Amino acid sequence: MYTMGLDIGSTASKGVIVENGKKIVAVATIPSGTGTAGPTKTVKELFSQLSIERKDIEKLVVTGYGRMKYTDADKQISELSCHTKGVHFLVPTVRTIIDIGGQDAKALKLDAQGKLLNFVMNDKCAAGTGRFLDVMAKILEVQVSELGELSAKSTQEISISSTCTVFAESEVISHLSNDIPVEDIISGIHASVAKRVSSLAKRVGIQEDVVMVGGVAQNSGVVSAMEKSIGMSIIIPELAQVTGALGAALYAFEEMKK
């Protein structure tokens, strides 16, 4: 018995099919989001993985920024609910979720049953989000995807005293002109993101197990800096990128049982 979840973002569409609410049987990510053929392609990709058709899906739940425009779903559910459910399925011991996206950062506190108790979000300030890393990677003339690997080579962390992206940018430029090694600067940049996000996370109250998701969770340098900053180890689940779609598929299963 299959249920499906779709997470339609602004730049990517993701889909997951689960069997009997227990097993992930198909996963697809298409790098085009709402208003494009992205959602349709995602569905097609999922169906072809299992050689099934739309009628084989008992229930379909859609989430994400583009969920309101998608007409073929049985239900629309918020991203926050779907992400929480998806992460809790992957890591049943999770009590704190830290989600650093391209333009925002969130911290969520869950109870032992996976119920969302509280959350805090920063979507107003670029500091402590993926955007901060984008700005810094550009000045350093490296790819954002290289940052983690580069910072691993650092021998000393260079402190960035300003939290503000704009002021920190000037500090980085001055470090560069002082011939400070790029690896050390990157290490300082990761510490800055970690500091900012930890203070956000502390506002919900951090409890183990801590799970990190969102695009920035792919950056091992930020993850280490976060672990150092909160003094706990952090779990990065496989499939961290599709927790929204996964949660939607699990909600679809619950809908079906109703």
Next chain:
Amino acid sequence: MYTMGLDIGSTASKGVIVENGKKIVAVATIPSGTGTAGPTKTVKELFSQLSIERKDIEKLVVTGYGRMKYTDADKQISELSCHTKGVHFLVPTVRTIIDIGGQDAKALKLDAQGKLLNFVMNDKCAAGTGRFLDVMAKILEVQVSELGELSAKSTQEISISSTCTVFAESEVISHLSNDIPVEDIISGIHASVAKRVSSLAKRVGIQEDVVMVGGVAQNSGVVSAMEKSIGMSIIIPELAQVTGALGAALYAFEEMKK
């Protein structure tokens, strides 16, 4: 009877000589600050304006970022105190001072006697400071000094919804790519600065008369936007750029009388 005030900043040195604590008789601004010949040049320039020497100055008070390194003064006094005193001398009816500098913004509340009652400052976030305008001028490929004049030609204000400099920058880029006239975008940029600084000023409680000083007070577009935002008219004193040095010279006169 002459007293002198020096305001030694990081990028400029300013000096004022007052006669009998009542009359401004010499003013100098040299575009080089602490650690350079700036302070010495400023003093030389002031002396030559009056054809006097160091021995003709009864007392010298120094203020500003570089005040600790200047050894020839009778006293060092904080910038906040000197600015307040200088502004109150120029505009005795002042009750609120709004000071937008290159990297920070302050709002000061004074009593009827010119005593500082309270102040709030933002030096952590580039939004609502001169730096925000620098970033925007760069993307728009105009000089910061042209912003005021350009915004006066605006026929409609384009809203910038993000407060954050980094996110606002993206909005401006998207307005440009949508062929929105630069003048209208600049008008929106000024409104953004005004919104941010007004909310800071509201925290001290705005009372008339309101005086605006600091580098950004030279931008007529920001001043109009501020007036609109707080619903009061704003006085920009002549000599607004040397209020720190002026206040120092006035404190020097008080020292002399002791």
